[in-house]
Amino acid sequence: MSGLQGKVALVTGGSRGMGAAIARRLAADGADVALTYARSPEKATSVAADIQKIGRRALAIQADNRDAAAIEAAVAKTVEELGRLDILVNNAGIFSVAPIEDVTLEAYDEMMAINTRAVFVAIKAVVPHLPEGGRIITISSNLAEQVPFAGVSLYAASKAALTGLTKGVARDLGPKRITVNLVQPGSTDTDMNPADSDHADAQRERMAIQSYSTPQDVAGLVAWLASEEARFVTGATLVIDSGANI
Protein backbone atom coordinates (compact mmCIF):
# COMPACT_ATOMS: atom_id res chain seq x y z
CA MET A 1 0.00 0.00 0.00
CA SER A 2 1.62 3.24 -1.15
CA GLY A 3 -1.05 5.67 -0.12
CA LEU A 4 -3.00 6.90 -3.15
CA GLN A 5 -5.45 3.99 -3.39
CA GLY A 6 -8.96 5.21 -4.19
CA LYS A 7 -7.72 8.58 -5.42
CA VAL A 8 -7.95 10.01 -8.93
CA ALA A 9 -5.29 12.25 -10.47
CA LEU A 10 -5.30 14.41 -13.60
CA VAL A 11 -1.88 15.13 -15.12
CA THR A 12 -1.62 17.67 -17.96
CA GLY A 13 0.95 16.89 -20.64
CA GLY A 14 1.19 13.24 -19.60
CA SER A 15 2.24 11.84 -22.97
CA ARG A 16 5.99 12.42 -22.63
CA GLY A 17 8.77 13.56 -20.31
CA MET A 18 8.01 14.48 -16.74
CA GLY A 19 4.24 14.26 -17.18
CA ALA A 20 4.44 10.64 -18.32
CA ALA A 21 6.73 9.79 -15.37
CA ILE A 22 4.38 11.56 -12.95
CA ALA A 23 1.32 9.76 -14.33
CA ARG A 24 3.08 6.39 -14.03
CA ARG A 25 4.34 7.13 -10.50
CA LEU A 26 0.95 8.28 -9.17
CA ALA A 27 -0.56 5.09 -10.62
CA ALA A 28 2.19 2.98 -9.03
CA ASP A 29 1.28 4.64 -5.73
CA GLY A 30 -2.32 3.53 -6.19
CA ALA A 31 -4.17 6.32 -8.02
CA ASP A 32 -6.31 6.08 -11.12
CA VAL A 33 -4.95 8.61 -13.61
CA ALA A 34 -6.23 10.77 -16.46
CA LEU A 35 -3.61 12.46 -18.61
CA THR A 36 -3.86 15.09 -21.30
CA TYR A 37 -1.80 15.64 -24.43
CA ALA A 38 -1.78 18.02 -27.37
CA ARG A 39 -0.14 16.29 -30.33
CA SER A 40 0.99 12.78 -29.26
CA PRO A 41 -2.03 10.46 -29.17
CA GLU A 42 0.04 7.29 -29.54
CA LYS A 43 2.40 8.19 -26.71
CA ALA A 44 -0.48 9.24 -24.46
CA THR A 45 -2.38 6.03 -25.18
CA SER A 46 0.73 4.01 -24.47
CA VAL A 47 1.21 5.65 -21.04
CA ALA A 48 -2.46 4.99 -20.25
CA ALA A 49 -2.10 1.35 -21.38
CA ASP A 50 0.95 0.86 -19.11
CA ILE A 51 -1.06 2.23 -16.18
CA GLN A 52 -3.94 -0.14 -16.94
CA LYS A 53 -1.46 -3.04 -16.97
CA ILE A 54 -0.66 -2.42 -13.31
CA GLY A 55 -4.35 -2.59 -12.46
CA ARG A 56 -5.27 1.08 -12.31
CA ARG A 57 -7.81 2.89 -14.45
CA ALA A 58 -6.40 5.40 -16.93
CA LEU A 59 -7.66 7.85 -19.54
CA ALA A 60 -5.76 9.72 -22.26
CA ILE A 61 -7.54 12.93 -23.23
CA GLN A 62 -6.66 15.31 -26.07
CA ALA A 63 -6.74 18.82 -24.55
CA ASP A 64 -4.53 21.59 -25.86
CA ASN A 65 -3.55 23.98 -23.09
CA ARG A 66 -4.34 26.88 -25.43
CA ASP A 67 -8.00 25.86 -25.35
CA ALA A 68 -9.77 26.63 -22.06
CA ALA A 69 -12.89 24.71 -23.07
CA ALA A 70 -10.80 21.62 -23.80
CA ILE A 71 -9.18 21.76 -20.35
CA GLU A 72 -12.58 22.16 -18.70
CA ALA A 73 -13.88 19.23 -20.74
CA ALA A 74 -10.88 17.10 -19.66
CA VAL A 75 -11.69 17.80 -16.01
CA ALA A 76 -15.36 16.96 -16.58
CA LYS A 77 -14.48 13.73 -18.42
CA THR A 78 -12.10 12.67 -15.64
CA VAL A 79 -14.81 13.10 -13.01
CA GLU A 80 -17.45 11.44 -15.19
CA GLU A 81 -15.36 8.39 -16.10
CA LEU A 82 -13.16 7.94 -13.02
CA GLY A 83 -15.76 9.08 -10.51
CA ARG A 84 -13.89 11.80 -8.59
CA LEU A 85 -10.83 14.06 -8.73
CA ASP A 86 -8.34 14.39 -5.87
CA ILE A 87 -5.05 15.49 -7.43
CA LEU A 88 -4.34 17.97 -10.24
CA VAL A 89 -0.80 18.09 -11.63
CA ASN A 90 -0.26 21.06 -13.96
CA ASN A 91 2.73 19.82 -15.93
CA ALA A 92 2.21 20.63 -19.64
CA GLY A 93 4.49 23.39 -20.84
CA ILE A 94 6.59 24.75 -23.66
CA PHE A 95 10.03 26.37 -23.77
CA SER A 96 11.51 28.78 -26.30
CA VAL A 97 14.66 30.86 -26.60
CA ALA A 98 14.82 34.32 -28.20
CA PRO A 99 16.34 37.68 -27.27
CA ILE A 100 13.78 40.26 -26.24
CA GLU A 101 14.26 42.14 -29.53
CA ASP A 102 12.87 39.11 -31.37
CA VAL A 103 10.07 38.17 -28.99
CA THR A 104 6.71 38.89 -30.61
CA LEU A 105 3.40 39.60 -28.97
CA GLU A 106 2.11 36.37 -30.55
CA ALA A 107 4.93 34.41 -28.91
CA TYR A 108 4.12 36.07 -25.57
CA ASP A 109 0.44 35.17 -25.89
CA GLU A 110 1.23 31.56 -26.79
CA MET A 111 3.72 31.04 -23.96
CA MET A 112 1.39 32.59 -21.41
CA ALA A 113 -1.60 30.63 -22.73
CA ILE A 114 0.14 27.25 -22.43
CA ASN A 115 2.36 27.73 -19.37
CA THR A 116 0.28 30.11 -17.25
CA ARG A 117 -3.32 30.74 -18.33
CA ALA A 118 -4.00 27.00 -18.65
CA VAL A 119 -2.90 26.48 -15.04
CA PHE A 120 -5.44 29.07 -13.90
CA VAL A 121 -8.12 27.44 -16.07
CA ALA A 122 -7.39 23.94 -14.76
CA ILE A 123 -7.36 25.10 -11.14
CA LYS A 124 -10.70 26.87 -11.59
CA ALA A 125 -12.16 23.75 -13.20
CA VAL A 126 -11.01 21.28 -10.52
CA VAL A 127 -11.80 23.30 -7.40
CA PRO A 128 -15.52 22.41 -7.35
CA HIS A 129 -14.57 18.71 -7.44
CA LEU A 130 -11.62 18.55 -5.03
CA PRO A 131 -12.47 17.01 -1.67
CA GLU A 132 -10.89 17.91 1.67
CA GLY A 133 -7.27 16.76 1.40
CA GLY A 134 -7.14 17.50 -2.34
CA ARG A 135 -3.90 18.43 -4.04
CA ILE A 136 -2.89 20.96 -6.69
CA ILE A 137 0.73 20.58 -7.82
CA THR A 138 2.19 22.76 -10.57
CA ILE A 139 5.47 22.19 -12.40
CA SER A 140 7.24 25.53 -12.64
CA SER A 141 11.00 25.94 -13.22
CA ASN A 142 14.07 27.12 -11.37
CA LEU A 143 14.21 29.83 -14.07
CA ALA A 144 11.27 31.42 -12.25
CA GLU A 145 13.76 32.41 -9.52
CA GLN A 146 17.03 33.13 -11.33
CA VAL A 147 17.77 33.74 -15.00
CA PRO A 148 21.43 32.81 -15.50
CA PHE A 149 21.50 33.10 -19.30
CA ALA A 150 19.95 35.25 -22.03
CA GLY A 151 16.97 34.50 -24.24
CA VAL A 152 14.45 33.11 -21.78
CA SER A 153 12.56 36.19 -20.64
CA LEU A 154 9.18 34.86 -21.81
CA TYR A 155 9.64 31.43 -20.29
CA ALA A 156 10.87 32.88 -16.98
CA ALA A 157 7.90 35.27 -16.89
CA SER A 158 5.42 32.48 -17.62
CA LYS A 159 6.80 30.40 -14.74
CA ALA A 160 7.32 33.27 -12.26
CA ALA A 161 3.61 34.12 -12.52
CA LEU A 162 2.83 30.65 -11.18
CA THR A 163 4.45 31.53 -7.85
CA GLY A 164 1.91 34.24 -7.06
CA LEU A 165 -0.98 32.14 -8.35
CA THR A 166 0.06 29.16 -6.21
CA LYS A 167 0.48 31.16 -3.02
CA GLY A 168 -2.82 32.96 -3.55
CA VAL A 169 -4.78 29.79 -4.26
CA ALA A 170 -3.11 28.06 -1.27
CA ARG A 171 -4.60 30.79 0.93
CA ASP A 172 -8.01 30.48 -0.72
CA LEU A 173 -8.17 26.68 -0.37
CA GLY A 174 -6.43 26.27 2.98
CA PRO A 175 -9.74 26.23 4.89
CA LYS A 176 -10.73 23.16 2.82
CA ARG A 177 -7.40 21.47 3.65
CA ILE A 178 -6.50 21.42 -0.04
CA THR A 179 -2.77 21.94 -0.55
CA VAL A 180 -1.40 23.97 -3.47
CA ASN A 181 2.31 23.72 -4.25
CA LEU A 182 4.95 24.36 -6.88
CA VAL A 183 7.77 22.11 -8.00
CA GLN A 184 10.66 23.95 -9.63
CA PRO A 185 12.81 21.49 -11.57
CA GLY A 186 16.14 22.42 -13.03
CA SER A 187 17.65 20.60 -15.99
CA THR A 188 15.71 17.37 -16.45
CA ASP A 189 16.45 14.87 -19.21
CA THR A 190 13.41 15.06 -21.53
CA ASP A 191 12.66 15.97 -25.15
CA MET A 192 12.53 19.61 -23.98
CA ASN A 193 16.06 19.54 -22.55
CA PRO A 194 18.04 16.41 -23.47
CA ALA A 195 21.01 15.66 -21.20
CA ASP A 196 23.18 15.09 -24.30
CA SER A 197 22.37 18.36 -26.12
CA ASP A 198 24.96 21.00 -27.06
CA HIS A 199 23.63 23.16 -24.19
CA ALA A 200 23.77 20.47 -21.51
CA ASP A 201 27.36 20.90 -20.28
CA ALA A 202 26.81 24.62 -19.62
CA GLN A 203 23.80 23.70 -17.48
CA ARG A 204 25.74 20.99 -15.60
CA GLU A 205 28.56 23.44 -14.81
CA ARG A 206 26.15 25.53 -12.69
CA MET A 207 25.11 22.59 -10.51
CA ALA A 208 26.43 21.56 -7.09
CA ILE A 209 25.79 17.97 -8.20
CA GLN A 210 26.74 18.06 -11.86
CA SER A 211 24.03 15.83 -13.25
CA TYR A 212 20.60 16.24 -14.83
CA SER A 213 17.59 14.93 -12.94
CA THR A 214 15.50 12.23 -14.55
CA PRO A 215 11.74 12.62 -15.01
CA GLN A 216 11.39 9.91 -12.35
CA ASP A 217 13.24 12.08 -9.81
CA VAL A 218 10.71 14.87 -10.32
CA ALA A 219 7.85 12.38 -10.23
CA GLY A 220 9.02 11.21 -6.80
CA LEU A 221 8.76 14.72 -5.41
CA VAL A 222 5.31 15.16 -6.93
CA ALA A 223 4.21 11.84 -5.43
CA TRP A 224 5.36 12.97 -2.00
CA LEU A 225 3.41 16.24 -2.30
CA ALA A 226 0.38 14.16 -3.28
CA SER A 227 0.78 11.91 -0.25
CA GLU A 228 -0.79 12.22 3.17
CA GLU A 229 2.66 12.95 4.64
CA ALA A 230 2.66 16.35 2.91
CA ARG A 231 -0.71 17.47 4.25
CA PHE A 232 0.70 20.58 5.94
CA VAL A 233 2.94 21.60 3.04
CA THR A 234 1.10 24.32 1.12
CA GLY A 235 1.99 27.48 -0.75
CA ALA A 236 5.48 26.00 -0.94
CA THR A 237 8.06 25.90 -3.70
CA LEU A 238 10.12 22.70 -3.81
CA VAL A 239 13.25 23.01 -5.93
CA ILE A 240 14.85 19.96 -7.55
CA ASP A 241 17.72 21.33 -9.64
CA SER A 242 20.94 19.59 -8.48
CA GLY A 243 21.83 22.78 -6.62
CA ALA A 244 22.00 24.96 -9.75
CA ASN A 245 20.40 28.01 -8.12
CA ILE A 246 22.11 27.99 -4.74
Ligand code: NDP
Ligand atom coordinates in the same frame (compact mmCIF):
# COMPACT_ATOMS: atom_id res chain seq x y z
P1 NDP B 1 8.45 17.74 -22.85
O1 NDP B 1 8.56 18.71 -23.99
O2 NDP B 1 9.33 16.56 -22.80
O3 NDP B 1 6.91 17.27 -22.71
C1 NDP B 1 5.92 18.25 -22.71
C2 NDP B 1 4.57 17.65 -22.39
O4 NDP B 1 3.61 18.73 -22.38
C3 NDP B 1 4.10 16.66 -23.45
O5 NDP B 1 3.29 15.68 -22.84
C4 NDP B 1 3.28 17.55 -24.37
O6 NDP B 1 2.24 16.88 -25.06
C5 NDP B 1 2.66 18.52 -23.39
N1 NDP B 1 2.28 19.76 -24.05
C6 NDP B 1 3.08 20.62 -24.75
N2 NDP B 1 2.35 21.62 -25.27
C7 NDP B 1 1.07 21.37 -24.88
C8 NDP B 1 -0.16 22.04 -25.09
N3 NDP B 1 -0.24 23.15 -25.83
N4 NDP B 1 -1.28 21.51 -24.55
C9 NDP B 1 -1.24 20.37 -23.82
N5 NDP B 1 -0.10 19.69 -23.59
C10 NDP B 1 1.02 20.20 -24.12
O7 NDP B 1 8.65 18.64 -21.54
P2 NDP B 1 9.17 18.28 -20.06
O8 NDP B 1 8.63 16.99 -19.63
O9 NDP B 1 10.61 18.54 -20.01
O10 NDP B 1 8.46 19.46 -19.26
C11 NDP B 1 7.39 19.26 -18.36
C12 NDP B 1 7.24 20.53 -17.52
O11 NDP B 1 8.45 20.76 -16.81
C13 NDP B 1 7.00 21.80 -18.34
O12 NDP B 1 6.08 22.62 -17.67
C14 NDP B 1 8.37 22.46 -18.39
O13 NDP B 1 8.29 23.85 -18.57
C15 NDP B 1 8.90 22.08 -17.03
N6 NDP B 1 10.36 22.11 -16.88
C16 NDP B 1 11.18 21.34 -17.67
C17 NDP B 1 12.55 21.35 -17.43
C18 NDP B 1 13.50 20.48 -18.19
O14 NDP B 1 14.74 20.66 -18.05
N7 NDP B 1 13.02 19.51 -18.97
C19 NDP B 1 13.14 22.22 -16.40
C20 NDP B 1 12.19 22.98 -15.64
C21 NDP B 1 10.86 22.91 -15.88
P3 NDP B 1 2.44 16.36 -26.60
O15 NDP B 1 3.26 15.09 -26.48
O16 NDP B 1 1.08 16.08 -27.09
O17 NDP B 1 3.15 17.43 -27.35
